[in-house]
Amino acid sequence: MRWTLKPKPSADKVKQLAQDLNVEELVATLLVQRGIETFEQAKDFFRPSLTKLHDPYLMKDMDKAVNRIEKAIQNQENILVFGDYDVDGTTAVSLVASYLRSYYPNVATYIPDRYNEGYGVSFQGIDFADDNQFSLIIALDCGIKSVEHVAYAKSKNIDFIICDHHLPGPILPDAVAVLDPKRADCLYPYKELCGCGVGFKLIQALGGNRGETTEDLMSYLDLVATAIAADIVPITGENRILAYYGIEVINSNPRNGIKVLLQNLKKAHYDISDLVFVVAPRINAAGRIKHGEEAVKLLTEFDFEQAEKFAKEINDFNTERKGLDKQITQDALLQISHNQEEHHRTTVVFDEKWHKGVIGIVASRLIETYYRPTLVFTQSGDKYAASARSVKGFDVYNALEACSEHLEQFGGHKYAAGMTIKPEKYADFKTAFEEEVTRTISPEMLEPELEIDAEIDFEALTPKLIRILKQFEPFGPQNMHPVFKTTGVADTGHAKLLGSGEEHLRLFLKQNVYDNGVAAVGFGLGKKWKNTPAPKKLEIAYTLGENEWNGTVTTQLYLKDFNEI
Incomplete structure (x- = not known):
């Protein structure tokens, strides 16, 4: 993963905003990076108001x-x-x-x-x-x-x-x-x-x-x-x-349909990530596995018990969807390996048996392994249908447009699209798409980028900073959770691999002898840790959060990546 430190904003703007808001310059820097440069803009950001909605x-x-x-x-x-x-x-x-x-x-x-x-x-x-x-x-x-x-x-x-x-x-x-x-x-x-x-x-x-x-x-x-x-x-x-x-x-x-989808989380406070990772996939699963009308029935149901029945069905659809996309992803990875296409600039795979409802998810999964523009095709009537997903910075819609002579129809946007094609055109399209992407994609687009907002030391990780960052929520595009970099971090020797396949990582990290250690969790980083030789002096990229256990709240880092130094 390629780490990129965001450009430092104007020092004068940061200093002025820090004074106006009575906050540390780190917080002011994060705000200016988000286009928030004045007291009024900050007020609108931290105190959203329904009165600010347009007519x-x-x-x-x-x-x-x-x-x-x-x-x-x-x-x-x-x-x-x-x-x-x-x-x-x-x-x-x-x-x-x-x-x-x-x-x-x-x-x-x-x-x-x-x-x-x-x-x-x-x-x-x-x-x-x-x-x-x-x-x-x-x-x-x-x-x-x-x-x-x-x-x-x-x-x-x-x-x-x-x-x-x-x-x-x-x-x-x-x-x-x-x-x-x-x-x-x-x-x-x-x-x-x-x-x-x-x-x-x-x-x-x-x-x-x-x-x-x-x-x-x-x-x-x-x-x-x-x-x-x-x-x-x-x-x-x-x-x-x-x-x-x-x-x-x-x-x-909340309406009953959303309430029943969230009730098993048993959280004191729901945030936007619960909508992204819990509610949305289940609503989507209805249309992928059975019919989108099932989701509408759930979301418009006034009777709580009936909503629970609908939610159980939708949860079952989601379980089926997860099984399908896992199996199809494995099949697709085998196909790429068998065809010796690991070094291509694109991934284009097809199987007539693949479930049309999950090929978009599979395309996203394949990008996790081979970071490049990806198309997953399956049979749809007498044609092939595909979902396309792209990598940061590359416009897959434009690439499809350049190859449109081979396509029946296509639509979408920069990072996601759908298309249909006649079977006899598939091979020519696959070649044309590979050539077009190779011609237009830059090498750095083929390497995942981790954007870092600021480089800090552990002494900056105060309860006040975490309290202010909470007010940056809800997070999402153009207001992502701030990512920090800290260099010269030591593992305290209590590393633990988590998950059935030891795919996740839990560490306690310190930066100097006076530090008791900060808990850090790295989802999907278990394999990288196993392959990093000891002793471990690290640079880490992470977001800040909290862990609540038995009524005690402690700072927790969510690792995005780490490198041995």
Whole structure:
């Protein structure tokens, strides 16, 4: 792993901010690195406020969307809330549908089948709406490129409202309203909302017309926080506010579906990592293994016992998903080895038996072993379908575009994409993709980078620093957990390997003779420790946290990496 120390910000800015906030220069440095340079910016960062959310009517077409929904309610029309099968889509559908149902009964939900319909708005979904007398479809987390689908719906007298956050194509669908902050002609001040966030702006506008304040809509923010966590959007601006208050709801009075998914953790306080690692994978597992509608049922269930039954089923889906992705990852690694492709600049693997619902996860797993752009293909009808994942800094979407003559269709963004291909084109595409990546990727992109915020000594690890860093939460893209580097650290001789395969590591470290030692945990670092010869004088990269045991709270380091010096 390549360690990179972030550039030191302007000393004058750091000094000024430290004085203004009455904090140490280390804290001021961390803030300036995050673009927080003034007292007012720091106040907004440390004290997120719902009053700082933007007026939803600043979003292009919001007035048209609200008017059409109110007209549908006035005319007793049937409304279909349509969304993608991932976490962002299912939470968005759950949010908008449950809000509308709170005062209007003629609302149903529709999640496309991952395997029969694929991603986004489907012709089958429109036919379902037509067959069941729905005259308005609200599409969430999808639809921005569904020009043909919206035209098809229009031919059946079905109107569309699109709420999306993906980049539009050259032509917008001919919908009643297209809500997307990434529209070139949309002047909405914050561009990084997830699909569920756009859905929240819609109910914020609807609620405003009904005399409701943003505080009245707080109970929906547990869904928005879950979507923000899962969709890896920046935790800045409105996303930070929505995530902050969403986590408050999760810790005070979450909806039953989220409550039952978290109850086995038995934690005093839930944070965004619990949404990323516990809630989101289970919601995703429904769409991967069975159907995304199962997740919507869970997230909109008012009866706690029924929610527990739904959660048990979803937990079972997740267990099945974990078994599948482990087995397929092993198969794929064997295939790479057998084909002697370890030294390629790409990973492209295929097996007709692999489960389509987990190939994206498998692509991410393969990057853990071979750090390079990765595509995992499986059979899908008479075609091959693939999920792509990339490495930091490399735009896999652009690489696919350069090879698009071989593809049937593709879509996605810089770091993740999906595609289909005719079987006879697979070999040529694989060669073309390898050539394109080799031509355009830089050598350093093929080595994982660990960005370090600051180099410090152990004497800086005070309870006050940990208390302030807690206020940096929620963490996520553009506000990652600060990573520190400390050099000249000694192992006290109490190292312990943990886990059934001794894959994890627990150390007690000291930096000078007066230090009693600081506990450190390194997940996945057991093998590296075994291969590091004694005596061990180290440089370590880590994040700061706390460990609570029998009512005693102690400082704990979470190792990202270490090197012998």
